[in-house]
Structure formats: structure tokens, C-alpha cells
Amino acid sequence: MEMWFSDEHTEDVKLSIRVREQLFSAQSEFQQIDVLDSKEFGKILVVDGDLTLTEKDEFIYHEMITHVPMAVHPLVKDVLVIGGGDGGVVRELVKYEEIEHIDMVEIDPLLVEVCRKYLPQIACSLNDPRVQIFHEDGLRFVRSKTDCYDLIIIDSPNPFGLGEGLFTKEFYGNCFGALREDGIMINQNESPFYTEEAFQCQRMHKRILETFPICRVYQAHLPSYPSGHWLFGFASKKYHPLTDLNGVAWKLKGIHTRYYEPRLHAGVFALPVYVEELLEDVE
16 A cells, blocks of 8 residues: 655645655644655655655755855854754754854754654754753744844744744844844745745745845755745845855865855845745835
8 A cells, every 4th residue: 555645835736755654653742743754755754744854855955044154154153043953954053163052942852852863864963062952932032132143043844833933023133133243044935936935935024124134035946845946034234145255265164065055155046037026025
């Protein structure tokens, strides 16, 4: 008997993946967590029925949400990761020797433990001595911080349910306050292709634009995510993502990547016309 997992992109569109077996399934205090094994995408993390990541293409997401700001900011020492319980963002951050401290705020401890056990190649750096994990609400956590971080990465779930508070104007304002005077904030910005997610893209961009003086959007190709076209938000108090890029300095660090490269950097900010128009509607 064949088993298939279908990730619903819209009411009329699903991505279906043949599954070998279900490795884990449990309801935590906050959400339903499942781990599936597939031939094409490897292990798949599913949260509340939605595909969260796959072994095959997670490196694209985690590299693009991490290395773009790291190639722009000249010296990141303190980082806050909100969400990111799978450990992928932390794995990329610990590649930088200059980073001294990483706070990771993930509300669900079970999610972290499941990823440690079933996705060790992603969660492999959560034990790094520079990493401190807080199992609490990200909105509440960042509200108590002022002038603490050089970089904030919001590796949040979808903008509804458990993660809804991480998409409000109040939250982005609190992130602004938690950053130092030259800090950068990065957020996952959903897909611009389908109507509902396009609306979420606009809403996030508008709220961040009202908070930060520099606000740009960039893109990556993520095969397992809705439409395969995914956006990220780059918000900064001081640095421009293109004019302040120091690709040579980044290359000299010798960091191994499979997707991100400084020569790719300018291109990811060159958005298709339909995405530009989407963003201009709220600008």
C-alpha cells in the first residue's frame, strides 16, 4: 500500500510526496509534530499538517536567511533567532567565528528534541557553547530586550495560529528596539505567487516598512515550499543590502555553502515585475 503526504498550498493546489514511513507523531502542548521519511526529499518535518522543511532543500532556506545579512553587516557578535527550533539557522550562524552569542527562542521544547533525534544534520549545532535556548514566547521575549543584538533572524511559522504574534507591527517595533544602532532584521516573507500568501507578503512588508528606514525583499527557489518561489525580508537601521555588501570579506571567511554566494547576492534582490508591483502597492 502506497503512502502519500499532501501539503496543501491552496484550496485547489497540493504538493504530494510519496512517503516510505512515518518516523514520529505526537501532539505537543502547542502543536502536532510529525516526521516522515520519503525517497525524493528525505526526512520531512510536518507541523500542524504543514510541511515545514525537508532534508533535501532545507539548506537553501537556512543559507539564504542567514548568510545574506552576514555578508552585509561588518561585525555581528550577538544574534537573536526567533523560532528556528529545527536548528538550521543556528547551524549556519556557528560557522562565523566572530559571533560570540546566539539566543534562540523556540516556544516548543518537543520540536527541538524531535529535530535533535530525527534531523541531527540540521540540529547538529544546538549544543554549541555560544547558543542559549529559551522555551518561551518570542513576542514576550523580544519585548524585554533593548539595544542587545546586531542581528535578529525571525525563522517563524506561518502568519496564523501559534506564530501569529510574530507578524504584528508591535513585534517588529520591539525587534527594532532590541537591535543595536546598526542592527539588521531578517524575516521569512512567504510566497508571492498564491493570493492568500501574496496578501501576507504585502502585510509583512508594510508593517516592517513603517518601522525600519531600510527595507528590501529578496528571493530564493525552494522546491518543497508553495509555488517554489519564496521571499525574505531584509530590514536595517543602517546598512543597505547591496551597497554595503562586502563579498570579498565574506569569501575570505572560507564558509562552505551550497546555495548562497556573493555573486548571487545582487541577483536575489532583483525581483520579478509581479512581485515588485505587489510590494509597490503597499509602499
